[in-house]
Amino acid sequence: MTTWLEPIALYTDLYELTMAQGYFKEGKSEQRATFDYFYRSPPFGGGYVVFCGLATLVEILEELRFDNDSLEFLRAQGFEDDFLERLKNFRFEAEVRAPAEGELIFPYAPALQVRGTLLEAQLVETLLLNLLNFQSLIATKAARMRQVAGDRALVDFGLRRAHGFGGLHASRAAVVGGFDATSNVLAGMHYDIPLSGTQAHAWIQSFEHEIDAFRAFAEQYGDASVLLVDTYDTLKSGVPNAITIARELRDRGQSLRAIRLDSGDLAYLARHARAMLDEAGFPEVKIAASNNLDEHVIRSLLSDQNAPIDIFGVGTQLVTAYDDPALGGVYKLATLDEKPRIKLSDSLRKMSFPGNKQVFRIRDTHGQLYADAVAIEGQTHIDRIHHPHEPHKETEVGHLDQTPLLKPVMQKGRRIAELPSAFEARAYAREQLAALPPEHRRFENPHIYKVGLSTALRDRRDQAVDQARERIRAKK
Numbered sequence: 001m002t003t004w005l006e007p008i009a010l011y012t013d014l015y016e017l018t019m020a021q022g023y024f025k026e027g028k029s030e031q032r033a034t035f036d037y038f039y040r041s042p043p044f045g046g047g048y049v050v051f052c053g054l055a056t057l058v059e060i061l062e063e064l065r066f067d068n069d070s071l072e073f074l075r076a077q078g079f080e081d082d083f084l085e086r087l088k089n090f091r092f093e094a095e096v097r098a099p100a101e102g103e104l105i106f107p108y109a110p111a112l113q114v115r116g117t118l119l120e121a122q123l124v125e126t127l128l129l130n131l132l133n134f135q136s137l138i139a140t141k142a143a144r145m146r147q148v149a150g151d152r153a154l155v156d157f158g159l160r161r162a163h164g165f166g167g168l169h170a171s172r173a174a175v176v177g178g179f180d181a182t183s184n185v186l187a188g189m190h191y192d193i194p195l196s197g198t199q200a201h202a203w204i205q206s207f208e209h210e211i212d213a214f215r216a217f218a219e220q221y222g223d224a225s226v227l228l229v230d231t232y233d234t235l236k237s238g239v240p241n242a243i244t245i246a247r248e249l250r251d252r253g254q255s256l257r258a259i260r261l262d263s264g265d266l267a268y269l270a271r272h273a274r275a276m277l278d279e280a281g282f283p284e285v286k287i288a289a290s291n292n293l294d295e296h297v298i299r300s301l302l303s304d305q306n307a308p309i310d311i312f313g314v315g316t317q318l319v320t321a322y323d324d325p326a327l328g329g330v331y332k333l334a335t336l337d338e339k340p341r342i343k344l345s346d347s348l349r350k351m352s353f354p355g356n357k358q359v360f361r362i363r364d365t366h367g368q369l370y371a372d373a374v375a376i377e378g379q380t381h382i383d384r385i386h387h388p389h390e391p392h393k394e395t396e397v398g399h400l401d402q403t404p405l406l407k408p409v410m411q412k413g414r415r416i417a418e419l420p421s422a423f424e425a426r427a428y429a430r431e432q433l434a435a436l437p438p439e440h441r442r443f444e445n446p447h448i449y450k451v452g453l454s455t456a457l458r459d460r461r462d463q464a465v466d467q468a469r470e471r472i473r474a475k476k
């Protein structure tokens with residue numbers, strides 16, 4: 001852990017600590033609680049979210065401590081001695097259940113549960129939301145780019161445009177969503193991501209002539225060289241000079257790896273550059289493109305315009321999730337003291353599902369994802385799912401394959417198995433996306449994936465709503 005985020009226990013909203021002290025004073029802090037993490041609406045107008053950030057969360061939860069500096073700071077904010085004494089001995093000892101990173105998650109189905117004391121489960125809310133919402137958002141954006149890029153290389157160039165230090169986690173999430181490499185050196189070291197890079201316009205500008213800049217770079221970096229060809233005139237100067245360097249490299253038994261286009265009409269330039277490279281006898285030299293790319297531009301370049309681009313460098317749009325910059329995942333109390341709790345709301349959509357639950361992923365007879373059933377814990381097979389907000393919509397699922405999604409990840413505050421690496425999570429996400437029918441994957445008005453309640457959970461929810469309303473009426 002790097003020093004700028006320490007003490008990490010204070011990387012939270014004040015109200016978590018205010019409530020924690022309150023629970024402590026009320027004698028409630030050691031009651032058993034379950035919180036659910038879920039989101040309500042997929043970003044980018046899409047149909048899914050790639051679950052990401054679990055490994056980062058687990059690593060931090062295992063080490064979560066209030067050290068002397070944090071306790072002194074909290075004392076200065078007015079927190080009281082007896083509570084600070086409790087925090088001094090604080091260790092996260094709860095159970096965490098979740099799917100593997102890279103799993104596809106859908107609206108309203110709990111994607112993670114924390115089961116522990118009310119104090120510990122409440123205290124981690126902000127940290128958990130901060131990590132899971134951001135990484136899942138960026139992994140989802142990356143997955144959309146992977147969807148349209150086929151097997152072409154996707155390289156994350158985003159660090160300079162990222163929201164501060166979030167750039168570190170963005171690079172990790174980009175890989176989980178399907179990226180191949182990053183320019184972010186620290187992310188490469190922390191997460192074992194292959195590094196990739198070319199050179200900036202400054203390098204070219206720092207020489208009298210473009211060809212001198214290319215030659216100097218190629219002499220130092222040989223086979224690894226990618227030359228930026230758009231500083232002066234892409235087709236009249238950049239590409240011809242790159243071809244000269246490719247010849248010089250070939251004479252030395254080496255090969256130019258690629259050229260990079262970074263402005264103008266990328267399809268037009270790629271087509272002409274490809275023809276020039278081929279004609280000069282360099283069909284193996286690849287074409288990389290960058291400049292504010294997103295999934296729509298990449299799709300247009302490849303599908304509509306057939307642009308011969310092999311490598312895409314993507315920055316701003318990826319790491320800032322430019323068109324939908326926050327995932328609204330929430331964390332809601334579902335059970336206290338083994339009793340179901342519900343959050344009422346004027347809107348049925350904002351009500352939570354009470355009690356301890358399991359989510360079943362239901363596949364059709366071809367193994368494709370079909371629906372998710374949110375069930376009461378202990379249910380082993382679901383016959384029918386009910387639309388969470390439209391009482392008359394239901395679907396029979398009893399004949400279909402069902403697997404539980406929430407599996408123990410931490411017990412007594414420790415991970416119970418090694419967590420998958422970013423690249424393992426990427427492979428898993430790829431498998432899941434391949435099993436998601438195209439109608440849920442498409443960008444325009446995707447078909448909504450069914451998430452329903454088991455009959456037992458629906459009944460429990462309705463009962464809890466009636467009881468809560470009864471309590472409100474009785475008080476009036």
Ligand SMILES: Nc1ncnc2c1ncn2[C@@H]1O[C@H](COP(=O)(O)OP(=O)(O)OP(=O)(O)O)[C@@H](O)[C@H]1O
Nearest residue numbers: 262263264265266267268291292293297300301305
């Ligand atoms: N053939 C194409 N089809 C669709 N979009 C493209 C194509 N070529 C480039 N773009 C995209 O168009 C956007 C703007 O390109 P523009 O021509 O303004 O770039 P530019 O001239 O390099 O400007 P700047 O140098 O300020 O970045 C970029 O997001 C780029 O990715």
Ligand SMILES: O=P(O)(O)OC[C@H]1O[C@H](OP(=O)(O)OP(=O)(O)O)[C@H](O)[C@@H]1O
Nearest residue numbers: 157200201262290291292293314315316
């Ligand atoms: O466009 P993005 O998707 O955000 O990708 C990152 C951008 O960062 C660089 O430009 P910048 O102008 O910062 O530096 P340069 O001199 O290397 O072009 C690079 O050339 C890309 O265009």
Ligand SMILES: O=C(O)c1cccnc1
Nearest residue numbers: 157183196197198199313
């Ligand atoms: O290596 C590159 O070409 C690169 C890295 C970061 C941002 N833009 C480009």
